[in-house]
Amino acid sequence: MPVSTDIEVTVKTAYVEAQSDPQQDRYVFSYTITIANHGDRPSQLLNRHWIISDASGGVEEVRGEGVVGQQPRLLPGQAFEYTSGAILQTPVGSMHGEYEFADDNGERFEVAIAPFSLSMPNLVH
Secondary structure: OOEOOOEEEEEEEEEOHHHOEHHHOEEEEEEEEEEEEOOOOOEEEEEEEEEEEEOOOOEEEEEEEOEOOEOOEEOOOOEEEEEEEEEEOOOEEEEEEEEEEEEOOOOEEEEEEEEEEEEOOOOOO
8 A cells, every 4th residue: 555745643642640550550641643634635534553562562453443433534734633542551652553544536545653652751861
């Protein structure tokens, strides 16, 4: 499947202390994703694929339709933002993956999501 650079994905992460329980090896993180269409063709996000890793070598793979129950269609110049979360068994981890899009002609393409860190604050100096 072709890979597109017309769609830009940016990520902001946060540790959710109120939902975490380090005594139980439960570390909750939120991530806010902004997906911007810098290309010249409308494109719709169809599917997501995430690989979530923790510091102990645990890996979870997530595949599904859309994001947060939606399959946003982005016109050129438009952006879509959503927030979701991940629960790790360690205070540090990472995520990466890809989105599958289709343009209005039905041509499907992938957009890579570069690895990003999930880390409890003040853990790494």
